[in-house]
Amino acid sequence: MTTKTAEILEKQRDHLWPNHLLYYTEPLPLDRGDGLYVWDVEGKQYLDFFAGILTTSVGHNNPRVNKRIHEQVDKLLHTSTLYPSENHVELGEKLAEITPGDLDTFYFGTSGTDADETAVIIAKVHTGYQEVVALRHGYSGKSPMGMALTGQASWRVGGPQVIGIHHALTPYCYRCPLKMTYPECGVACAADVEDVIRTSTSGRIAAFLAEPIQGVGGFITPPAEYFAIVAEIVHRYGGLLIIDEVQTGFGRTGDYWFAIERSGIVPDVMTMAKGIANGLPLSATATTPEIAGSMIGAGLTISTFGGNPVSTAAALGTLEALHEEAPPARTAAVGAHLRAGLERLAEKYPLIGDVRGRGLMQGVELVLDRETKEPAPKQVAVLFEATRALGLLIGKGGLYGNCLRIAPPLTATKDHVDEALEKLDVAFAQAQETV
Ligand SMILES: Cc1ncc(COP(=O)(O)O)c(C=O)c1O
Structure with missing residues (x-):
């Protein structure tokens, strides 16, 4: 040393x-x-x-990303969300080109935790319900709600701090919680989402939130049909389907820009962070214009650093590099x-x-x-x-x-x-x- x-x-x-x-x-x-x-x-x-x-x-010191960052640093470092900025809106436009369905509107934040919090808030506002179902073994961040959504004891520092969050069985085929074998199981674990709603909630939920592949959980990879089954259940009980693409987004899982696309369904809300800006702090919560519209009149929201001009410049460079190089x-x-x-x-x-x-x-x-x-x-x-x-x-x-x-x-x-x-x-x- x-x-x-x-x-x-x-x-x-x-x-x-x-x-x-x-x-x-x-x-x-x-x-x-x-x-x-x-x-x-x-x-x-x-x-x-x-x-x-x-x-x-897109790799350390990627020239496409760094060039954008350098140019922006010399122009303007900070605006806050109180003022529209060119990078901010251009990033929304460029992201809308790759997000599935009509997930074409965004709220930019600074971390995956922030994005998941924002997703749950809009689900509560839109549906008028409060409870959320997440998955065991999942990870959603370090805030009180992030830790409560997380399905692993070791990441829940300080104890459970938010009420109204329930956990369903995770589709962990290698250690099947139902001791069954895929595909003969018929993805029986998906039915647990309905059991949890019927036994542990008030019967109506704001949302179900899950990662397409559980990252911190050890890259647990559900069968492709899992999310289509769960989406039907979640909608039947009044909830929105929130898919956390914080780790899986931006082509990480191959073939598609977002991992959930493999399941053939479009979520109601999607969160992203990590790979979005090659290391600069940025996150995004995507939803449809209709769902985003529910926020009108729901109260005031700002984000001091959300959509920061330098982070969004880095994201624009990252998207360009992803299209061209990866x-x-x-x-x-x-x-x-x-x-x-x-x-x-x-x-x-x-x-x-x-x-x-x-x-x-x-x-x-x-x-x-x-x-x-x-x-x-x-x-x-x-x-x-x-x-x-x-x-x-x-x-x-x-x-x-x-x-x-x-x-x-x-x-x-x-x-x-x-x-x-x-x-x-x-x-x-x-x-x-x-x-
Ligand atoms: C799937 C997922 N969601 C949310 C988060 C929280 O992101 P952050 O650490 O940027 O707050 C993480 C972080 O690892 C994550 O893997």
């Missing part, structure tokens, strides 16, 4: 709250990035296959290459219980025994230290802390994928020995 790393870690300990979750036994201060690579303060290079939690969507069809192809490589590793290492996900959002669940499926979080820790030493950054998650989350910038090439797979192979060999 150099003096520089030691200094940063000491200041972190002295001045930042101790609840900041830091990866690795010795936390890793990053210094600069370029494309698919980042360097730590000691000059060591890493291939970035987590993209700052699926956020650096459209969904390309992500599907590079993602298939990654998936095939992970499946080859699964043939080699019994530690791998499940490989799942779509596009460049691939999860690997580690188990001590494929029969009992006993989670292997200690082996994830071994794998983490090994990949770090080999110069590869990946993510982790899951209720049991035993899932790898592999999600590079969407500009990754098949060569980058091969480089990552080689490093993972070496790291898995080390982790497998510890079982």
Whole structure:
């Protein structure tokens, strides 16, 4: 460790709250990035296959994004939502070109938490109902309502703080909560949404909120037909379907701009953040002009930083880069290459219980025994230290802390994928020995 790393870690300990979750036994201060690579303060290079939690969507220092940012920084830094600005409205126009159906109006905020909060508020205003159903294993953010919507105890710091939120079974096929097998199950878990509404709510709901692939939950990937079944139930009980595309949006899952499109349904409200601006703080809540119209007369709303000119400039650059460098069809192809490589590793290492996900959002669940499926979080820790030493950054998650989350910038090439797979192979060999 150099003096520089030691200094940063000491200041972190002295001045930042101790609840900041830091990866690795010795936390890793990053210094600069370029494309698919980042360097730590000691000059060591890493291939970035987590993209700052699926956020650096078009690679570090992407010239299309940075040019827009530089131009805007020299022009005007801040307006607040009290004044219309060109970037703000242009971003709405450009997003409307890729959002499904008539999800053509937006409220811009600063984080995924903000976007999900905004979505629930509009659902309550529009329907006149208060209760919300979310999914177990889901993640919705760090505000009191975000934590209440979240379906994992460890992320609910301070205890449940918002009433009227209920959780249905999650479509987690590898660990089916109903102990059934897909497709013979007929996606029976979807019916639990109706059971929850009928048993735990007042019978009418404002919304059902879920991620198309549960990110923090460990890339839990529901069967494609799940959301069509749930949409019918939710609408029958008066609610809006809110789909959280914070991790899955902007082509991350391949083939489509938004993951929910694969289910053939259009949600009533959709939230996005992370990859929208390649790392600048920005989020968006999308809905139809009709639903957005319910906010007229409902009360006053401002967002000081929402739709900030620099963040929206970055988002315009990011969209341009996505169209030019990393459209969904390309992500599907590079993602298939990654998936095939992970499946080859699964043939080699019994530690791998499940490989799942779509596009460049691939999860690997580690188990001590494929029969009992006993989670292997200690082996994830071994794998983490090994990949770090080999110069590869990946993510982790899951209720049991035993899932790898592999999600590079969407500009990754098949060569980058091969480089990552080689490093993972070496790291898995080390982790497998510890079982
Ligand atoms: C699906 C999902 N929704 C919401 C959030 C909250 O986003 P933020 O951390 O930007 O508040 C996250 C963050 O990881 C997320 O994964």
